[in-house]
Amino acid sequence: MQILLIVLFVIFVLIGVPISYALGFVSFAGxxxxxxxxxxxxxxxxxxxxxSFTLLAVPLFILAANLMNEGSISxxxxxxxxxxxxxxxxxxxxxxxxxSMIFAGIxxxxxxxxxxxxxxxxxxxxxxxxxxxxxxxxxxxSSTLGSIIPPSITMVVYAGIANVGTGALFMTGLIPGIMLxxxxxxxxxxYSKKKNFPxxxxxxxxxxxxxxxxxxxxxxxxxxxxxxxxxxxxxxxxSAAVACVYALIIGIFFYHTIKISRIPAxxxxxxxxxxxSLFALAAxxxxxxxxxxxxxxxxxxxxxxxxxxxxxxxxIVVVLFFMFVGTFMDAVPAMxxxxxxxxxxxxxxxxxxxxxxLIVVVTLALGLVTPPYGLCLLLxxxxxxxxxxxxFKGVLPYFLSSIAVLALMIVFSDVFLAxxxxxxxxxx
Numbered sequence: 001m002q003i004l005l006i007v008l009f010v011i012f013v014l015i016g017v018p019i020s021y022a023l024g025f026v027s028f029a030g031x032x033x034x035x036x037x038x039x040x041x042x043x044x045x046x047x048x049x050x051x052s053f054t055l056l057a058v059p060l061f062i063l064a065a066n067l068m069n070e071g072s073i074s075x076x077x078x079x080x081x082x083x084x085x086x087x088x089x090x091x092x093x094x095x096x097x098x099x100s101m102i103f104a105g106i107x108x109x110x111x112x113x114x115x116x117x118x119x120x121x122x123x124x125x126x127x128x129x130x131x132x133x134x135x136x137x138x139x140x141x142s143s144t145l146g147s148i149i150p151p152s153i154t155m156v157v158y159a160g161i162a163n164v165g166t167g168a169l170f171m172t173g174l175i176p177g178i179m180l181x182x183x184x185x186x187x188x189x190x191y192s193k194k195k196n197f198p199x200x201x202x203x204x205x206x207x208x209x210x211x212x213x214x215x216x217x218x219x220x221x222x223x224x225x226x227x228x229x230x231x232x233x234x235x236x237x238x239s240a241a242v243a244c245v246y247a248l249i250i251g252i253f254f255y256h257t258i259k260i261s262r263i264p265a266x267x268x269x270x271x272x273x274x275x276x277s278l279f280a281l282a283a284x285x286x287x288x289x290x291x292x293x294x295x296x297x298x299x300x301x302x303x304x305x306x307x308x309x310x311x312x313x314x315x316i317v318v319v320l321f322f323m324f325v326g327t328f329m330d331a332v333p334a335m336x337x338x339x340x341x342x343x344x345x346x347x348x349x350x351x352x353x354x355x356x357x358l359i360v361v362v363t364l365a366l367g368l369v370t371p372p373y374g375l376c377l378l379l380x381x382x383x384x385x386x387x388x389x390x391x392f393k394g395v396l397p398y399f400l401s402s403i404a405v406l407a408l409m410i411v412f413s414d415v416f417l418a419x420x421x422x423x424x425x426x427x428x
Contacts, residue, residue, distance in 0.1 A: 020280035027287035049285025059274035060240030065112030071251025087202035090192035100142035104149035105222025113143035137394025140380040147365040149177035166236040183401040284336035326367015
């Protein structure tokens with residue numbers, strides 16, 4: 001029966017059935033075939049899977065990102081970054097990565113980063129003389145930071161699954177997120193010489209300071225959110241609500257770019273985007289009940305505990321597995337399905353659930369730029385009207401730099417946990 005369900009799921013994926021529907025069909029079919037479990041369990045598990053205060057952060061962070069884009073706040077962040085580093089060779093590519101790092105501290109969503117920043121910077125990079133592959137590659141790769149630099153929707157979901165502190169997971173992701181951004185900027189430096197990337201005119205210091213001043217409310221957003229979480233002023237879910245209110249206030253009263261008449265449309269768009277992730281999450285939660293019936297977590301634990309190499313080999317296998325899963329499945333259902341299975345093995349091998357979460361989140365974030373599913377890759381490619389093959393060629397150097405940082409996280413996992421623990425002991 002287990003093999004039949006796996007084959008059924010693979011067939012659904014191959015013929016193009018959306019992942020959320022494939023998960024729902026397989027879970028219903030599997031539970032219906034078990035006489036000891038009533039069919040109503042499927043719907044009960046789907047509902048209970050969403051009945052979570054922590055998961056309320058998902059639609060709220062998406063709403064915050066939509067408000068930021070509607071209020072042209074992302075445009076102002078782009079202007080600041082362009083004026084700061086646009087005069088160096090490859091400056092617009094550097095600005096692309098830098099603004100993604102800042103925007104990541106606001107939206108918590110890689111897809112929102114790609115859509116909001118890509119529609120502005122991809123055409124600008126092409127106009128300045130960058131080839132389409134580079135424009136798409138830099139945009140798609142840097143947008144993955146939205147899932148890593150706090151606040152992060154995928155980290156919120158993992159924290160709910162693994163029952164770990166969301167704030168602790170956020171702070172653990174801060175340094176690796178910055179390292180990933182710097183690694184991508186290093187690739188830009190190397191390719192600037194090889195491909196002779198263009199550079200813009202130097203903006204006078206007075207003008208740069210003026211742009212920073214006018215963009216200060218937007219630039220303060222990550223500081224307010226992260227500072228509030230670290231200080232214990234509000235929870236990560238409450239920080240998402242604060243981000244929404246803050247974006248609405250500065251968009252309406254400070255920048256005058258959000259019209260009251262547009263708010264219903266923004267809310268509808270938010271519900272559409274949220275439903276994609278949340279329905280997949282609900283369906284994956286139902287399938288998780290079926291997988292627990294077959295005791296897959298105990299079987300997997302038996303394999304890893306007896307495997308030579310300890311936690312290092314375990315983490316390498318985890319990365320390879322989630323890298324494969326990320327090529328065809330979104331991060332949220334992937335974590336719902338597989339984190340409960342591997343978490344007991346991690347605990348038995350002495351791997352911190354926080355480090356496991358960090359590595360899983362980073363790996364699945366990289367899945368956003370790997371074909372055929374790679375949603376950020378598809379979004380960026382569609383803006384520039386190039387094929388997914390050419391898009392991936394453009395993203396590959398930045399993808400490999402991220403793999404190098406991920407390798408460091410695996411080898412020195414204890415260090416990556418010790419630093420935030422020492423800096424923010426109240427969260428751990």
